[in-house]
Structures are given as structure tokens and as C-alpha cells.
Amino acid sequence: MEGDIANMGQFIGAGxxxxxxxxxxxxxxxxxxxxxxxxxxxxxxAAGQTATLFIGIAFAEALGIFSFLVALLLMFAV
Structure with missing residues (x-):
């Protein structure tokens, strides 16, 4: 019973x-x-701001990748 609650917590945290x-x-x-x-x-x-655009996109995308990695760690870490 205790393992089921722990698994439930893992999946809720991953979600x-x-x-x-x-x-x-x-x-x-x-x-x-x-x-x-x-x-x-x-x-x-606009031509002078394209580097800033790509930096902003990279930071936002990196946060998404970190969040995905945390979700995977919560689901599959022992």
C-alpha cells in the first residue's frame, strides 16, 4: 500500500x-x-534584433528541456 502512494506521488510530480x-x-x-x-x-x-530573438528563444526552450528532464527523473528515478 505504501509503494502505491509513493508511485502516485511520483507520477503526479512528473505531470x-x-x-x-x-x-x-x-x-x-x-x-x-x-x-x-x-x-x-x-x-x-529588426535586423539588429535577430540575435536577441534567438537568445530569448534558446532560454525559453532550455527551461522546457529542464522541465522535461525533471519529469523523467521523477518518473524513472529509484
């Missing part, structure tokens, strides 16, 4: 950690959407 991957996708969409909004307002400055 909550797995939400981070979906939230990271929303973050990437937010970064790209704001870049496009700014690029449409001032197209001449």
Missing part, C-alpha cells in the same frame, strides 16, 4: 513538471510574437 514543457512553448511563442510585432513597427531595426 506537474511536464506542464513546464507546454509553458515553455507558450514562452517561445510570446518571444517570437513580440519580435514580429516590433519588427513590423520598425523594420529597419
Amino acid at each position: 506537474i513538471a511536464g506542464l513546464g514543457t507546454g509553458l515553455a512553448a507558450l514562452g517561445v511563442g510570446n518571444v517570437a510574437g513580440n519580435f514580429l510585432a516590433g519588427a513590423l513597427r520598425n523594420p529597419s531595426a
Whole structure:
């Protein structure tokens, strides 16, 4: 009985950690959407901001990958 409750806690924690991957996708969409909004307002400055765009996307995606790894560790760690 005690092992079942521990397994349930593992899977609930992994599910909550797995939400981070979906939230990271929303973050990437937010970064790209704001870049496009700014690029449409001032197209001449858009070329200078592409490096910032890729850095923002990389940070948001890295958080999603870390969240995915935490979910895997919670599910399969002994």
C-alpha cells in the first residue's frame, strides 16, 4: 500500500513538471510574437534584433528541456 502512494506521488510530480514543457512553448511563442510585432513597427531595426530573438528563444526552450528532464527523473528515478 505504501509503494502505491509513493508511485502516485511520483507520477503526479512528473505531470506537474511536464506542464513546464507546454509553458515553455507558450514562452517561445510570446518571444517570437513580440519580435514580429516590433519588427513590423520598425523594420529597419529588426535586423539588429535577430540575435536577441534567438537568445530569448534558446532560454525559453532550455527551461522546457529542464522541465522535461525533471519529469523523467521523477518518473524513472529509484
